[in-house]
Amino acid sequence: MIAAHNLFISYRGRNILRNASLEAKPGQVLALVGPSGCGKSSLLAALNRMTDLIPGATVSGQITFGGAPINSVFATRAELCRHVGMIFQKPNPFAMSIRRNIELGLREHGERSRAKLKQITEHVLRDVGLWDEVQHRLDHSALELSGGQQQRLCIARAIALKPQVLLMDEPCSALDPIAAERVEQLIQSMRGQYTIVIVTHNLAQARRLADSIAVFWTREGIGEIVEHGPTETIFETSSSEIVNSYLSGRRG
Ligand SMILES: Nc1ncnc2c1ncn2[C@@H]1O[C@H](COP(=O)(O)OP(=O)(O)OP(=O)(O)O)[C@@H](O)[C@H]1O
Numbered sequence: 165m166i167a168a169h170n171l172f173i174s175y176r177g178r179n180i181l182r183n184a185s186l187e188a189k190p191g192q193v194l195a196l197v198g199p200s201g202c203g204k205s206s207l208l209a210a211l212n213r214m215t216d217l218i219p220g221a222t223v224s225g226q227i228t229f230g231g232a233p234i235n236s237v238f239a240t241r242a243e244l245c246r247h248v249g250m251i252f253q254k255p256n257p258f259a260m261s262i263r264r265n266i267e268l269g270l271r272e273h274g275e276r277s278r279a280k281l282k283q284i285t286e287h288v289l290r291d292v293g294l295w296d297e298v299q300h301r302l303d304h305s306a307l308e309l310s311g312g313q314q315q316r317l318c319i320a321r322a323i324a325l326k327p328q329v330l331l332m333d334e335p336c337s338a339l340d341p342i343a344a345e346r347v348e349q350l351i352q353s354m355r356g357q358y359t360i361v362i363v364t365h366n367l368a369q370a371r372r373l374a375d376s377i378a379v380f381w382t383r384e385g386i387g388e389i390v391e392h393g394p395t396e397t398i399f400e401t402s403s404s405e406i407v408n409s410y411l412s413g414r415r416g
């Protein structure tokens with residue numbers, strides 16, 4: 165569905181990721197794991213060209229969507245972001261009402277029908293398990309919600325645009341354990357419907373959620389993908405000493 169081929173990323177001329185290739189299959193969950201600073205967030209950002217917005221960032225290599233170069237599939241970044249949504253570590257709802265958070269992107273993409281906006285809003289809030297909690301206060305500020313509720317709202321906002329791919333950068337790590345578990349269950353329930361690429365430092369979570377894993381590592385100061393494949397294979401039969409010691413908590 166979405167793939168990186170021989171990707172190199174640098175910031176102001178300093179290489180931070182070299183020759184990284186990976187792919188997320190349709191409807192599957194791909195987890196990116198590895199120690200801090202090895203380029204996981206940077207690669208994730210490159211997948212929907214968020215790196216275009218970072219001063220000094222240079223990306224070479226290719227990103228493909230459904231097998232075709234991403235720039236040939238989507239004419240603009242806005243189009244790309246509609247199909248390849250992003251969820252950040254820190255929930256980032258807009259400082260406006262819960263309702264407006266969902267409607268804004270839809271309106272920007274041309275949805276004008278009030279009935280349709282209402283219907284989609286209810287639908288996506290139900291999908292993320294928020295409807296019962298917020299249906300009586302849709303016009304209150306989204307900032308009144310708890311962190312976990314805000315994160316589920318951000319996921320609702322993203323899926324309202326019907327993306328095929330969702331990129332998630334440590335979506336549970338700023339949440340308390342109960343809220344984190346709810347978000348993890350939500351991701352679990354989205355399997356099959358969306359292609360998900362998730363960065364996580366929680367290896368148990370990666371094992372529970374992911375169909376496949378890419379293990380990142382830093383060598384000579386530059387990030388690389390040292391192994392990429394099905395979760396089972398990576399956790400149980402990897403022949404890489406680095407991978408085995410990292411996954412067993414002995415390194416990293
Ligand atoms: N905007 C930026 N400008 C300059 N250097 C950056 C920028 N963003 C990231 N880097 C550098 O790129 C390298 C990789 O960073 P990145 O955030 O991709 O790592 P990561 O694997 O996501 O780490 P973590 O697990 O801590 O989130 C680091 O050395 C970081 O300092």
Ligand SMILES: [Mg+2]
Pocket residue numbers: 204205206333363
């Ligand atoms: Mg990161």
